[in-house]
Amino acid sequence: MSLTSSVPIVAGSPRDLAKRFMSVPSAVIALAVFLGFCLLGFGAPLIAPQNPYDLRQVDILDSLLPPGSQSFTGMTYWLGTDGQGRDMLSAMLYGIRISLIVGLLSGFLALIFGTMVGLVAAYRRGWVDTLLMRIVDLQLSFPTILVALILLVILGRGVDKIIFALVVVQWAYFARTVRGVALVEGAREYVDAARGLRLGGLRILLGHILPNCLPTMLVVATMQMAMAISLEATLSFLGLGLPPTRPSLGLLIANGFDYLQSGRYWISVLPGLVLLAIIISANVLGDRLRDVLNPRL
Amino acid sequence: MAEFIIKRVLQALLVLLVMTVLVFFGVNVIGNPVYIFASSECDQACLTKIIADLGLDRPVWEQYLVFLGNLLQGDLGNSFTHGIPALSLIFERLPATLELAFAALVLALVIGLPLGMRAGLKPEAFSSRCIMAFSMIGFSLPVFWIGLIMILVFSVQLGWMPSIGRGDTVEVFGTEFSFLTLNGLHHLAMPAFTLSLIMMAMVIRLTRAGMREVLFADYIKFARANGIRERRILSTHVMKNILIPIVTVLGMEFGGVIAFAVVVESIFSWPGVGKMLIDAIGVLDRPLIVAYLIFVVFMFVILNLLVDILYSILDPRVRLGDSPT
Numbered sequence: 001m002s003l004t005s006s007v008p009i010v011a012g013s014p015r016d017l018a019k020r021f022m023s024v025p026s027a028v029i030a031l032a033v034f035l036g037f038c039l040l041g042f043g044a045p046l047i048a049p050q051n052p053y054d055l056r057q058v059d060i061l062d063s064l065l066p067p068g069s070q071s072f073t074g075m076t077y078w079l080g081t082d083g084q085g086r087d088m089l090s091a092m093l094y095g096i097r098i099s100l101i102v103g104l105l106s107g108f109l110a111l112i113f114g115t116m117v118g119l120v121a122a123y124r125r126g127w128v129d130t131l132l133m134r135i136v137d138l139q140l141s142f143p144t145i146l147v148a149l150i151l152l153v154i155l156g157r158g159v160d161k162i163i164f165a166l167v168v169v170q171w172a173y174f175a176r177t178v179r180g181v182a183l184v185e186g187a188r189e190y191v192d193a194a195r196g197l198r199l200g201g202l203r204i205l206l207g208h209i210l211p212n213c214l215p216t217m218l219v220v221a222t223m224q225m226a227m228a229i230s231l232e233a234t235l236s237f238l239g240l241g242l243p244p245t246r247p248s249l250g251l252l253i254a255n256g257f258d259y260l261q262s263g264r265y266w267i268s269v270l271p272g273l274v275l276l277a278i279i280i281s282a283n284v285l286g287d288r289l290r291d292v293l294n295p296r297l
Numbered sequence: 298m299a300e301f302i303i304k305r306v307l308q309a310l311l312v313l314l315v316m317t318v319l320v321f322f323g324v325n326v327i328g329n330p331v332y333i334f335a336s337s338e339c340d341q342a343c344l345t346k347i348i349a350d351l352g353l354d355r356p357v358w359e360q361y362l363v364f365l366g367n368l369l370q371g372d373l374g375n376s377f378t379h380g381i382p383a384l385s386l387i388f389e390r391l392p393a394t395l396e397l398a399f400a401a402l403v404l405a406l407v408i409g410l411p412l413g414m415r416a417g418l419k420p421e422a423f424s425s426r427c428i429m430a431f432s433m434i435g436f437s438l439p440v441f442w443i444g445l446i447m448i449l450v451f452s453v454q455l456g457w458m459p460s461i462g463r464g465d466t467v468e469v470f471g472t473e474f475s476f477l478t479l480n481g482l483h484h485l486a487m488p489a490f491t492l493s494l495i496m497m498a499m500v501i502r503l504t505r506a507g508m509r510e511v512l513f514a515d516y517i518k519f520a521r522a523n524g525i526r527e528r529r530i531l532s533t534h535v536m537k538n539i540l541i542p543i544v545t546v547l548g549m550e551f552g553g554v555i556a557f558a559v560v561v562e563s564i565f566s567w568p569g570v571g572k573m574l575i576d577a578i579g580v581l582d583r584p585l586i587v588a589y590l591i592f593v594v595f596m597f598v599i600l601n602l603l604v605d606i607l608y609s610i611l612d613p614r615v616r617l618g619d620s621p622t
Contacts, residue, residue, distance in 0.1 A: 260449055
């Protein structure tokens, strides 16, 4: 075993890494934007001017008002209203919430499942590895949007269903990446040392190999989350993702699409801009994390 | 060679079989198809008759075998809404989708290659940075959003481009094509560009990476030493070598383009198979949905099989060793 191969992937303490991460302005801005939207989304019930899904608070007479208009009751619709008279600002805040929940939760579940599969494949080797990786190859040979489309056509609409579909299309990426890293890590001296100490397989896997896979997993997870949010928006736009009762950003954009031709741009464009900001900031974050953590992807 | 091909074909058949099981059980077992056939005034006797007609009183595995038998004969049932065989409906709509997909492919190459070469030649230049930023945007932004903004800007605000349909078509060998008329091209431009963005971003990245690698190769140095003009070096020596990975990746991505066509077609009301699927879902036209899913999976498995076999012919290492990891 050569000396170079025992150099850990991540050099430096978490504080050093944070400092290096923060040294690029675009990364700081992206982090601020992303956290800002998380705050807005998860605080939606507290800060939104109205609950857009409480019909008592929505007045159909206020529908399709441009941004800055006033309602009959004197409330100002800063971002206008949609076809049902809902305040766009409130609808968007709730939409951010749904989009983020779906993206984060599906990414997290896919991460757990994919990591387990990847670790098992890397540790057991042999036919287990071959079988699992064949399944991963097969899964990755189909375009993600196609698999998600087929699943949702079969399952129907629903928050749980779209999360399931997104987990199905994402786990294979995690499995393959984690397997690759775990294979490299498994060949290092510290694993030999742990084996020499007669530690159990599970303990070596979870206590020694897994922590060293974390930086890579973090990078993949950030990128996958951006992809999941984008995919959910696309599917909801097609009317396949979330039910109309839980409108995400994609569904808001779809609702506004009908009014786009008549020049009422705000219903579609404003949630779209928020969606873009979330996706781009998540991508920039992922890029920067990759540079800082420098995993071998 | 023959052994490899036989193995791959068997594997593909297995995948197809598994997919038919998934689609059949998914669509027919999770929901109850009776309520789609039955009208609201249907009483119990009428319901029983429909169940018997559909074969739903038989065990599930028997239903599946009947479905599989019909499938092997190319019979995927009649569409509820159109009343004609679902499969023929798909083949009727397919040329429009293929036209859109090929137009996107051509656009991706025609725009992506020069941009990628530029970015590879002068990686530090401002224009190259803009090109790379553009490719990142093409990758990460949702396709439907780009299409929407194009409609807003070019159709609603400026009024330059039509936002709906195929425009005038010309019939060639019994199929309609838009790209042969000016009006059709006008209609084709925006959807094709929207669909091409992901591929274009990929072409730009691959071309740039290829340029960075090839430009420093010895044969380029020798070509320069021989006094061959720069333009000729780029257009023949460099081009030939960077095209190999690009063609491979585009071949493999073509299935993804057909899938994304669903999104683009529904935004621009392009009358292809993708739009048909979304419409079918809207009215719960179950045979049509199943037919589309089976058809797409079939097409995809065949495409993967062809790419694999072609690859093994071009690169013997693939069929000799195990899959490289």
